[in-house]
Amino acid sequence: MVIFGAGNVATHLSRHFFSRGCNIEAIYSRTLDRAEELAAGVGAAATNRLEEIPALADIYLVCLPDSEVAPISEKLPDHRGIWVHTAGALPIGIFQPVHTDCGVLYPLQSLSRERQISLEEVPLLVEGSSAEVTRVLKDLASSISERVYEADSASRLLFHLAAVFANNFSNHMVHIAGQILSREGEDVRLLVPLLRETFLKLEEMDPYDAQTGPAARGDAATMEKHLELLGKYPEWKKLYTFISRDIGRSRNK
Secondary structure (H helix, E strand, C coil), X not given: CEEECCCHHHHHHHHHHHHCCCCCCEEECCCHHHHHHHHHHHCCEEECCHHHCCCCCCEEEECCCHHHHHHHHHCCCCCCCEEEECCCCCCHHHHCCCCCCEEEEEECCCCCXXXXXXXXXXXXXXXXXXXXXXXXXXXXXXXXXXCEEECCHHHHHHHHHHHHHHHHHHHHHHHHHHHHHHCCCCCHHHHHXXXXXXXXXXXXXXXXXXCCCHXXXXXXXXXXXXXXXXXXXXXXXXXXXXXXXHHHHHHCC
């Protein structure tokens, strides 16, 4: 295997595949220091030069920003292994017609280099350009996760959209909450038990049933007090108003 990238996804996948006995020949990154740091832990060569990429790898795993996936494969048309990207929003056809054997291995998880987590329960969504490529990718994914699913490009994009709402947007809400408190000198860490319970509940309850707060109960007086506090933050005030209105609509359906 050759891995393009040394960021969040590349770090986790390379370490997990290496721990399962996968031979990682090279790590490529435009930032050589990053490539060397990751390569040192998985027994691979590090490079920031495309001409040094091994030409006979079985799998070329591209863990790069979406805009860089097609260009990197187009620069290596003679590297004929299976080309695989890890993006939720890119179609499998991004590699074609340069590379006919291609696929997708998309981890449905928020990954950060700084945190070490197990991928055993993380859903891995795979798609292959042929039945044989799909089999290879399912076997590869099953070596690190117990939850491997076939998903075509349309389904994967849908999961990616849902993940943005569930993960990225909720995380940004916590970021806003932290700024509201910290700007007034309050301890943001007091929110941690609340956040922990919020997400633990979702393992047992439907989000609709777990919803609490003034918007869910139609408490207009409390919401007006909140909006008054948000007067000096007009963008957050608009966000509060829109989301509260949407929660209210969902309770009246």
